[in-house]
Amino acid sequence: MAHEAIDQERVVASPWGGGQSPFAVGWPKLMMWLFLVSDTLTFAGLLAGYGVMRISLGRWPVQSEIFNLWLVGAMTFILICSSATMAVAVSASKRGDRPRVIPFLLLTAFGGMLFLAGQYYEWSHFIHEGARLFANPWGIPQFSATFFITTGFHGGHVTGGVIYLLITALRWTRGRIQPESIEIAGLYWHFVDLVWVFIFTLLYLI
Amino acid sequence: MTEGTHGGGYKIYFTVWFWLLVITLLEIGMVLVRVPKALLVFSLITLALMKAALIMAYFMHLRYERLNLIYAVVTPMFFLAIVLFAMVGPDALHVFRSR
Numbered sequence: 361m362a363h364e365a366i367d368q369e370r371v372v373a374s375p376w377g378g379g380q381s382p383f384a385v386g387w388p389k390l391m392m393w394l395f396l397v398s399d400t401l402t403f404a405g406l407l408a409g410y411g412v413m414r415i416s417l418g419r420w421p422v423q424s425e426i427f428n429l430w431l432v433g434a435m436t437f438i439l440i441c442s443s444a445t446m447a448v449a450v451s452a453s454k455r456g457d458r459p460r461v462i463p464f465l466l467l468t469a470f471g472g473m474l475f476l477a478g479q480y481y482e483w484s485h486f487i488h489e490g491a492r493l494f495a496n497p498w499g500i501p502q503f504s505a506t507f508f509i510t511t512g513f514h515g516g517h518v519t520g521g522v523i524y525l526l527i528t529a530l531r532w533t534r535g536r537i538q539p540e541s542i543e544i545a546g547l548y549w550h551f552v553d554l555v556w557v558f559i560f561t562l563l564y565l566i
Numbered sequence: 567m568t569e570g571t572h573g574g575g576y577k578i579y580f581t582v583w584f585w586l587l588v589i590t591l592l593e594i595g596m597v598l599v600r601v602p603k604a605l606l607v608f609s610l611i612t613l614a615l616m617k618a619a620l621i622m623a624y625f626m627h628l629r630y631e632r633l634n635l636i637y638a639v640v641t642p643m644f645f646l647a648i649v650l651f652a653m654v655g656p657d658a659l660h661v662f663r664s665r
Contacts, residue, residue, distance in 0.1 A: 383631075383632055383635040384635070393638070393639055397638075397642055400646070408650050411654075412657065429597065429598070433590065433594050437587065437590065440587060440590065441583065443621065444579050444583035446625070447582075447624070451576060547626055550626045553621060553625075557617045558618070561610050561611065561614040565597050565606075565610050566607055566610055
C-alpha cells in the first residue's frame with residue numbers, strides 16, 4: 361500500500377501529472393497562446409479564401425496602382441514601432457522598471473490609433489473611388505470583397521487591442537494586475553502585428 | 567518566463583525593430599523595382615516568414631519558453647500550411663485550368 365502511495369505522488373509531481381504546470385507558464389498566458397493559435401486559423405481562412413479566389417480568377421487588379429504603397433508602408437512602420445514599444449513595456453514591468461511601463465503602454469496604444477487613422481483614410485479613399493463590398497470599378501468584385509473583409513477583421517483586432525491596452529494601463533496604475541497581465545496583453549498586440557505582416561505581404565505586395 | 571533569462575536591457579528589442587524595418591523596406595523595394603513575379607512571390611513569402619519568426623521569437627518571447635510550449639504553438643502552423651497548400655491549392659488551380 362505504501363508503495364502505491366509513493367507511485368501516486370510521483371505521478372502527480374511529474375510534468376504531466378496535473379500537480380504542476382507542464383508548459384512552465386501560468387494558465388492565463390497559456391490560454392492566450394491557445395487563443396492566438398485559434399485566431400491564426402481565422403486569418404488563415406480569410407487569406408486562403410483570398411488566395412483561392414485570386415488564383416482561380418487568373419486576373420487581378422495591380423494593387424500598387426490602386427493603393428498608396430507609401431501609406432501602407434507607413435502603417436506597417438507604425439505597427440512595427442508599436443510592437444517594439446509594447447515589448448519594452450512588458451520587459452519594464454517584469455524587471456520592476458516602473459516609470460517606463462505606463463509611457464510605453466500608452467505609446468503602444470497611440471501607435472494602434474495612428475494605424476487605425478491610416479486605415480480609415482485608406483478605406484475612405486478606396487470607397488470614394490467607387491469600391492464597394494461586392495462591386496468596384498476594376499471589374500473584379502472579389503478584389504474589394506477580400507480587401508474589406510480581411511483588413512476589416514484585422515482593423516477590428518487592432519481596435520480591440522487599443523481598448524485592451526488602455527484598460528491594462530488603467531488597471532496597472534491602480535495596482536490591480538501583475539506583470540504577467542501586461543505580458544499577456546503584449547502577446548495579443550504582437551499577434552496583431554504578426555497578422556499584419558502576412559496581410560501586408562499577400563494583399564498589398566504580391 | 568523568469569526575470570533574467572534574457573537580460574541585457576532593452577537593446578534586443580531595438581535590434582529586432584531595426585531588422586523588421588530593413589526587411590519591410592526590402593519588400594517594398596522589390597515591388598517598386600518590379601522583380602519578376604515568380605521570384606517576387608517566393609522572396610516576399612520568405613521575408614514575411616522571417617519577420618514572423620523574429621516577432622514570435624523575440625517580441626513574444628517564444629524563444630525563452632519551454633520547448634513543449636514552442637512545439638504546441640508552432641506545430642499546428644506547419645499542419646495548417648500543409649493542409650492549405652496540399653488540399654485547397656489544387657482546388658484553386660483546378661478551377662483555373664477548367665476554364
